[in-house]
Amino acid sequence: MDCNCVSDLLLPPVPALWTPGFAFPDWAYKPESSPGSRQIQLWHFILELLQKEEYQGVIAWQGDYGEFVIKDPDEVARLWGIRKCKPHMNYDKLSRALRYYYNKRILHKTKGKRFTYKFNFSKVVLVNYPILDMANSPFFLAQNHFNGGSAAPDCSPEAIQSLFPRLPDSGRGTSLFDRGSAPPGPEGDKLRLDTFPFLGSGAPCYSKPPSLLGPYPRNPPFDYPWSFNPYLPGAFSLNNCPKLPPGSLYPSQFYPNPLQSSLSQLPHPFSSLLPPGEAAGGERGAPGQTGGTNGTAGGQPARLCLPPYPGGLPIGRTDIGNGATLGERERVEANPPSTGLGLGLGAVSLGAGTGQQSPTERRGGVKQDPESDSDLEITDLSDCSSDNENEHDFGIGKESSLVSRSPLVLDGKKGSLLPPITSLPPPVSPHPLKSLMPLTPPPPSLPPSLSPSMALHDRHREAETLKMIHS
DNA sequence: ACCGGAATAG
């Protein structure tokens, strides 16, 4: 009694729909490193609130992509306290927790704007959707002809993007999705890939007009239980962001069952991968709930709509990245031995942990990227730049080690599991990382598609860089 | 308001 932690009831991290067995794979909930800890993480919670309309008065997307404003700090803190059964929670404490995310790069503070923070979706995405990580995986390498692989699924950022719906705009949302939230996941941080351009930081961001949000045209066959999806800050949407090719994802077969089931619960992108029947599986049906007070809401169906990329978007890449060295990034990824999807997490997830280094290290003053952090902040220059960008993250190097575990089932066989890549749409942008790279800053709108050849070229270069590094 | 160190709890 002390606290009724109703919280769970109120904001179930997982919608009722999920069955235990079915819920997201572990990786979705916790970093591997912390076994047991599957408690909801603050950022998940924030995302959760953001996705629910009922909390719009308390916290809402606003500003740049991924930016949100805590309109009622005390309330947010209160809700968080409820959720965590910490009756004495207050904004000061909550914000401290939020600050820890800076190093992890999950969040940034939007300077100059009170109570305004910005998600680094790229990171979040990776963390949560390891699949994306494929980019890092050998798989992806295959693509690059490193391995000679034949085609591989498109892991490009663009592809990733396509996975997500558009962003939450400030607006209102019509759908839940607008504001998507995020899926649970470990956050990792280490991956440097994270820096996807979308995040915005790099790109010029336009703030979104409220109207953007948009309805996603398509209705999802399923909804996400949690609805998460979020990430998408609108970033993708428009202008600045890279868009993805319409079909970039992998075919459903791609995923093995276990995963599959999980996928079905995932937000659209993934779900859509599954065959309709399966995907839907879940669904929500349940409704329910409402919780009452604040919370809950669980029921909302989230809608995820997929962005239909009707015509297919051009794939532009916009990456604006910073030009940091690509080589490095890749290098990081390359290391992981794991195979297939599994690794995605590996690489990424750790991050969180690492975020802070061991105390010792910390003390040493070594922060990993001292700078990078700083970068995060953006200072918003006028609006556009958002900020941060973060991008530079230069390496951290440790991550690779983490990889040891790969949760997903997939891994084992990468090959077999993997789908016929061939069936995939033509890879447009192959290299995910690449997109990170700084190409020329994209014009405000999308860049014309990139030329494939270039891409290859780049990859090639990267590869070489890698080699050099290795040597 | 916001930052981040330090200690500490789970």
Add this chain to the structure above:
DNA sequence: CTATTCCGGT
């Protein structure tokens, strides 16, 4: 590990 709690500093 993540978050909580405290807290001194801007």
